[in-house]
Amino acid sequence: MISDRGRLSWGLCVATLNRPDMLVRCVEHALAQTRPPAEIAIADASDDWEAHRGRIRETLAAATNGAEVRLVFLGHPEKSSARQRNAALTAMSADVAFVIDDDSLMEPDCAETIMALYDADAEGRVAGIAGVNVAGDDAAARAVAKGTALKDAGGIRRSARMRAAVRRSGLARWVLKEVLLQSRDRIFLRYDEPGTHHGRDTAAALALPGTRYTEFLPGWGMTVRREVALRELFDDGLLAYCPTEDLDASYRWGRHGVCLVAExxxxxxxxAAAGRIKRRKVTALSLMNSAYFTRRNSRRPARDAARFYGLATRRVLAETLKDLITGRLSLPQARGAAWALVRSPTVWRQDRADLPDWYAGLQRRILAG
Structure with missing residues (x-):
C-alpha cells in the first residue's frame, strides 16, 4: 500500500517466543522512528501469547497518541521462526517489511534512512536492505540497565574489541573469513546457477548513496519489499530456531532484485539470552540446513553434494578452532559440525517431494537430543 504522501509504507515483522519484555522494547523502538510504521505484525509462539498481545496493545496506545498504526498479532501454533515470519508477512499489507529479531532495537532514524532508499528506487530494482549492527559496550550497558538478560554480556564486549582489532589487521580479517569461516558468504552453499541473481552490477548502476552491495542479509536486521518476500518466503521446512534461514531467504530474494546494506x-x-538453544545443536542445524536447502533447490544435486562435503569438512575444522580459541574445551560446536557431517548423506537420499516432512522429523530429533 502507498501512503497518502506518495511514499512507500513500512511495517514491523517479528517472530517471537517467550521474550515479552524484549518484544515490548523492540516495538517501542519501532514506534519511536522519525518515519513511523504503518503497521506492526507479530507472530508469537509462546503459550501465553494473548497476554503478550495485551502488552503490545498497551504499548501501541501509549506510544502513538491516537495515530493509526495497524496491529496484527498472531498466536502461532508452531515454534518455528521461519514459519512465524511467513505468517506475519502474509498477514501484512505494507510495501516494505522490516523483518528483524525481537531483540533488535532500531535507532530513531533507522527506518527513515532505509525507506528513503526504497523511495529513490523508482524501478523497484532493490529487493532488500539491511541495517548495520551497532551493538557493543554501550548497547550491552543499556540493555543490562533495563534488566534484559544478555546471552553473554562479557562475550559481546570481547567481540566488540575483537572486531576493532580485526579492522586494523588484514591478516586477522583473512583468518576470520577463510579459516574460521566467520563470514556469511563462506558458510552458505550457493545452489542457483550463475547469472540468475542481481549482483554488484545492479548495485553499481543504482549508485544509491550510503549503501554497499551484499549477497546475504542478516536475520536480526533485514528489510524486504513484501511482494518479493511473498514470492520467496522463508523455507517452511524449518523448525524452532532456524540457523541460516536468513541467508537462504535473502539469497532467493536476490533473484528478483539486489540486496544492499544501508550504512x-x-x-x-x-x-537476549532467553529462547536460545545450545551451541552444539545450533551448529548441527546450521550445517544440516545447508544440506537441506541445497537438496531442495539445486538443479545439479550431485555436483552440489560434493561441494557441500567440502564445506562441511572445513566447518568441522573451523568450529574446532573456535571452540579451542574461546576455551570451550567440551568442543560443542565441533561436535555439532561433526555430527552433521556424518549424518548429512541421509538428506541427499530423500526424494525432493518428501524432503520437508522428513527433515521436520530430523530436526525434532536434533532439538530433543
Missing part, C-alpha cells in the same frame, strides 16, 4: 541505518542487536 547509516543503525540497529542495536542486543542478543
Amino acid at each position: 547509516g541505518a543503525r540497529i542495536n542487536h542486543v542478543e
Whole structure:
C-alpha cells in the first residue's frame, strides 16, 4: 500500500517466543522512528501469547497518541521462526517489511534512512536492505540497565574489541573469513546457477548513496519489499530456531532484485539470552540446513553434494578452532559440525517431494537430543 504522501509504507515483522519484555522494547523502538510504521505484525509462539498481545496493545496506545498504526498479532501454533515470519508477512499489507529479531532495537532514524532508499528506487530494482549492527559496550550497558538478560554480556564486549582489532589487521580479517569461516558468504552453499541473481552490477548502476552491495542479509536486521518476500518466503521446512534461514531467504530474494546494506541505518542487536538453544545443536542445524536447502533447490544435486562435503569438512575444522580459541574445551560446536557431517548423506537420499516432512522429523530429533 502507498501512503497518502506518495511514499512507500513500512511495517514491523517479528517472530517471537517467550521474550515479552524484549518484544515490548523492540516495538517501542519501532514506534519511536522519525518515519513511523504503518503497521506492526507479530507472530508469537509462546503459550501465553494473548497476554503478550495485551502488552503490545498497551504499548501501541501509549506510544502513538491516537495515530493509526495497524496491529496484527498472531498466536502461532508452531515454534518455528521461519514459519512465524511467513505468517506475519502474509498477514501484512505494507510495501516494505522490516523483518528483524525481537531483540533488535532500531535507532530513531533507522527506518527513515532505509525507506528513503526504497523511495529513490523508482524501478523497484532493490529487493532488500539491511541495517548495520551497532551493538557493543554501550548497547550491552543499556540493555543490562533495563534488566534484559544478555546471552553473554562479557562475550559481546570481547567481540566488540575483537572486531576493532580485526579492522586494523588484514591478516586477522583473512583468518576470520577463510579459516574460521566467520563470514556469511563462506558458510552458505550457493545452489542457483550463475547469472540468475542481481549482483554488484545492479548495485553499481543504482549508485544509491550510503549503501554497499551484499549477497546475504542478516536475520536480526533485514528489510524486504513484501511482494518479493511473498514470492520467496522463508523455507517452511524449518523448525524452532532456524540457523541460516536468513541467508537462504535473502539469497532467493536476490533473484528478483539486489540486496544492499544501508550504512547509516543503525540497529542495536542486543542478543537476549532467553529462547536460545545450545551451541552444539545450533551448529548441527546450521550445517544440516545447508544440506537441506541445497537438496531442495539445486538443479545439479550431485555436483552440489560434493561441494557441500567440502564445506562441511572445513566447518568441522573451523568450529574446532573456535571452540579451542574461546576455551570451550567440551568442543560443542565441533561436535555439532561433526555430527552433521556424518549424518548429512541421509538428506541427499530423500526424494525432493518428501524432503520437508522428513527433515521436520530430523530436526525434532536434533532439538530433543
